[in-house]
Amino acid sequence: MDLESIECVSSSDGLDEDEIHQHLHNPQHPSHQHHHDFSSSKPRNNVTNTAGIPGPTAIAPATSVHELLECPVCTNSMYPPIHQCHNGHTLCSTCKTRVHNRCPTCRQELGDIRCLALEKVAESLELPCKYYSLGCPEIFPYYSKLKHESVCNFRPYNCPYAGSECSVVGDIPFLVAHLRDDHKVDMHTGCTFNHRYVKSNPREVENATWMLTVFHCFGQYFCLHFEAFQLGMAPVYMAFLRFMGDENEARNYSYSLEVGANGRKLIWEGTPRSVRDSHRKVRDSHDGLIIQRNMALFFSGGDRKELKLRVTGRIWKEQQNPDAGVCIPNLCS
Ligand SMILES: [Zn+2]
Ligand SMILES: [Zn+2]
Numbered sequence: 001m002d003l004e005s006i007e008c009v010s011s012s013d014g015l016d017e018d019e020i021h022q023h024l025h026n027p028q029h030p031s032h033q034h035h036h037d038f039s040s041s042k043p044r045n046n047v048t049n050t051a052g053i054p055g056p057t058a059i060a061p062a063t064s065v066h067e068l069l070e071c072p073v074c075t076n077s078m079y080p081p082i083h084q085c086h087n088g089h090t091l092c093s094t095c096k097t098r099v100h101n102r103c104p105t106c107r108q109e110l111g112d113i114r115c116l117a118l119e120k121v122a123e124s125l126e127l128p129c130k131y132y133s134l135g136c137p138e139i140f141p142y143y144s145k146l147k148h149e150s151v152c153n154f155r156p157y158n159c160p161y162a163g164s165e166c167s168v169v170g171d172i173p174f175l176v177a178h179l180r181d182d183h184k185v186d187m188h189t190g191c192t193f194n195h196r197y198v199k200s201n202p203r204e205v206e207n208a209t210w211m212l213t214v215f216h217c218f219g220q221y222f223c224l225h226f227e228a229f230q231l232g233m234a235p236v237y238m239a240f241l242r243f244m245g246d247e248n249e250a251r252n253y254s255y256s257l258e259v260g261a262n263g264r265k266l267i268w269e270g271t272p273r274s275v276r277d278s279h280r281k282v283r284d285s286h287d288g289l290i291i292q293r294n295m296a297l298f299f300s301g302g303d304r305k306e307l308k309l310r311v312t313g314r315i316w317k318e319q320q321n322p323d324a325g326v327c328i329p330n331l332c333s
């Protein structure tokens with residue numbers, strides 16, 4: 001891998017000489033990963049424990065039943081089919097497949113007994129969303145809670161850093177600090193940018209070659225990704241922007257990217273994708289500026305031994321946010 005040889009040279013608009021050399025950081029885990037302690041970020045009366053299960057003050061009558069619905073092996077909430085051994089010890093269906101037919105609690109043979117009573121009790125429960133302490137006010141029947149939580153607007157964001165399996169989650173301000181401090185990501189203020197990507201050996205295109213820069217403008221944060229990968233048989237470079245926030249808000253912004261030299265240029269204009277969409281998902285949907293390697297080398301000039309791409313761009317806020325599919329009254333009458 002040749003990660004150290006790509007560098008991002010950035011400068012403010014038009015000031016090419018004012019170059020800041022920024023080496024690509026090793027896309028490995030930051031040495032001190034940690035999870036944001038949400039329960040302390042917003043003081044509320046209702047406490048949640050680490051599993052996000054409402055504490056005693058959330059919904060008092062359901063608490064003990066809720067504890068019964070926690071799998072004693074993996075501590076996740078149990079969903080049908082809930083299993084039990086001959087002695088009545090319960091466990092979830094995922095754990096059942098893993099314990100080789102032995103009850104993890106009493107070591108007796110497990111058999112195939114379903115705990116229908118507990119399943120029915122669960123059906124009658126109503127519980128607050130797991131992200132209650134982050135501001136979600138919703139209360140759900142036990143069995144639909146999980147579905148909501150997977151799309152809850154208050155759920156934390158994953159670290160947007162690509163190229164590593166970073167497991168850090170948190171809200172946007174926390175993740176911005178995490179990107180800066182733990183991943184040493186380059187931070188820029190302003191809605192225009194002018195970057196030069198330099199790579200000494202452009203013949204090597206690996207999936208792991210990428211760059212991330214964070215932009216701060218309009219009171220929001222945006223991730224500019226630049227990377228090289230193999231698209232089918234063809235080595236390509238790709239640049240795209242992700243919005244650090246939800247999809248609905250991302251639609252309020254647009255961005256453009258331009259790359260070129262020698263009287264030719266490629267222009268991309270698009271809507272930033274939310275960081276809710278994984279870096280890989282955006283990349284694989286080709287939602288960004290894609291530059292074939294031959295074109296990239298042409299733009300680089302010289303003897304094609306070195307990749308030197310100047311990517312300029314701009315982020316702007318749309319005047320209004322016409323939701324896709326929603327009629328504008330004047331046009332619909
Ligand atoms: Zn389990
Ligand atoms: Zn047992």
Ligand SMILES: [Zn+2]
Binds near residue numbers: 132138
């Ligand atoms: Zn929620």
Ligand SMILES: [Zn+2]
Binds near residue numbers: 182
């Ligand atoms: Zn991270």
